[in-house]
Amino acid sequence: MKVVSWNVNGARAVHRKGAWDTFVKRCGDADVIGLQELKATPEQLPEEMGDPAQFNAFFNVPTQKKGYSGVALYVTEEPDRVLTELDVPDTEGRFVAAVYERRKLVIANVYFPNGGGGEERMAYKLDYYDAFLSFIENWRRAGYSVLFMGDVNAAHEPIDLAHPTANEGTPGYNPDVRAWIDEVVRAGYTDTFRHLHPRAATYSYWDLKTRARERDVGWRIDYVFCSNDLLPQLTDAAIHGDIFGSDHCPVSATIAE
Template sequence: MKLATFNINGIKTRLPQLLDWLDKEEPDVVCLQELKALDGMFPQAALKEAGYSPLWKGQRSWNGVAILAKGEQPPLEIRRELPGDAKDDQSRYIEAAVDGLIVACLYLPNGNPQPGPKFDYKLAWFKRLHDHAQELYNSGHPVVLAGDFNVIPTDLDVYKPVSWKRDALMQPETRQAYANLLAQGWTDSLRHLHPEERIYTFWDYFRQHWQRNAGLRIDHILLNAELAPRLKSAGVDSWVRGQEHASDHAPVWVELGQAKAFAKRKKP
């Protein structure tokens, strides 16, 4: 199984690029963020024609998350919001059962400018994610947390740390929140398989950052203990970022082996 996450940065604007990527790379499950569209404007018909059944939660002009499953069977919705704050109406989280997995698609708040209310919201959202992720981790089911975390975990994950030292994405509190999440036992797929490689998933539109490969790694796929042993490979489809009218993110993906096949290999 190939599972991917992609901050599309406007699904109406970048639908051709999304469809092209789906056709070429053929992921089985996809988590999308930053749809920037109301529910009624989501391109359900085009995605179904491309062979994908979607589950989505939109929002006007901002945010929005979706899970796509290859084939005619759509993801089975579990929840459409992150627990812990009934007043939070931002569309940043959706969770579903797909092909035997629990898939949590998330778009963590950016938090800029910091300090301030947006950064406070980011840390509060992160705490809610931490609490719910612990429940998911302990569920006994294979679980994946995938999305745009808006976190630069370490200096290896940014082209020039000094340029981002005041940004909310790499504040000590942000990095500690991510470290606390991993401490539950989650496996950061890309970093696990490429421990010393500079890999980026985001290049902003300014100062020729894409052309200079001046990027950040802020899109992550985390696997719990039931799922991590099935991890075979992981990477970034960086070619998508080089397309005309591209998102400023590129898709991140993992290849997962079959559960039965893995169990059979583990027998003495």
Template sequence: MKLISWNVNGLRACCNKGFLDYFKEVDADIFCVQETKLQEGQISLNLEGYRDYWHYAVKKGYSGTAVFTKIEPISVQYGIGMEEYDSEGRAITLEFNDFYLVNVYTPNSQRDLARLSFRLTWEDRLQEYLLGLDKVKPVVLCGDLNVAHQEIDLKNHKSNKGNSGFTVEERGKMTDLLASGFIDSFRHMHPDQEGAYTWWSYMNKVRERNIGWRIDYFIVSEKLAPAISKAAIDSEVLGSDHCPILLEMI
């Protein structure tokens, strides 16, 4: 089974920059996107063979998540049960026979950390939600989690300590999640790989020089670890300030 996750930073814009070409080429069984930045009826996609599920933000042109799947889910849930987050379209859960898929777009704590408290409450609620699902069947969590967990996960770790996405608090929440029975699939397969990033600033030549952050993840229940056959980053794929990430399971 092949799964893809991609923060498209505006799906309509990304469709003008090769999204559909990549979508068809990669031929994923399940394709998750974040930051769709649209409302119902604002886009028409002809994705033959796929069912589509959308969680729109109330605020126009903001946030939003979607899942395109060849496999019909048993059930679908929108949000994680907290209105202040669910109104921003940040999560979709699809239940399949052997696992739950949870596609999320984690709140950014913002440059001045004005939303750090909001973000940390989200982390606590998300972990509680995931642990509840994991008691029923294994979980695959994917999306833009807006944190570089370790120093290896961003280029300039010294100058970014304490900045949004690399605060002690945000990194600690990721550590807590992993310690509760989950694994970072990419680091599980590539524990020491440096220069593996999924987001780059739009500043001049930053991406060309690979000055990036790894903030997009497939996090899976520990019991799924033996099923992971591949975890990769499609860093050459353009169309957004993020690139797609891939997980294959047997």
């Protein structure tokens, strides 16, 4: 099972630039695709994104602030249930999950809050983190395996960003957000890319305003995590830095079935 995650930073813009065609050529063989930051409703998307022929497509979009946030989950195998709510207020369309009861598997796609803009937004980010961890832990206690992907909006370790010292204390690299990823790992989930590439200083996000991608001054804030019971089946994890169109690039993992 190949899983691909991409923060597209505007799905219509990615399509207009031709980047979606490149993505499909490179990653269209995936069994699961999670997109974040759609900035559009399904009805506003080109057909191949809003209703892709080879996938079952599920969306969660903002109910108040239009043209903001939004996530999509494409899966080749139709799930038994689709969930779009966590135990935290969310009008921003940040979460969608597929439940496979026979396979005892939950696949979640999440666009976590950035946390910038003041103490209230950072508090919301941390609450969202906690609500999501509670969600996946509840499923694990019920005997399910878990795969989750998305823009976590946090770099975990110094190797995960080009300038760790200069960015200490920022919304994406402060003790609280790093500690949450520690908690996820302690709870029994593995960062698939870091597991297979322990020393790779490879990034998934670059600030477009400073043309940071040209200098590879980036952050690794996009992840695919798996519950540890799936770890023996993990065969590949990659960051697709040669796919453009967004300030993020796709990341992927492959779990043998």
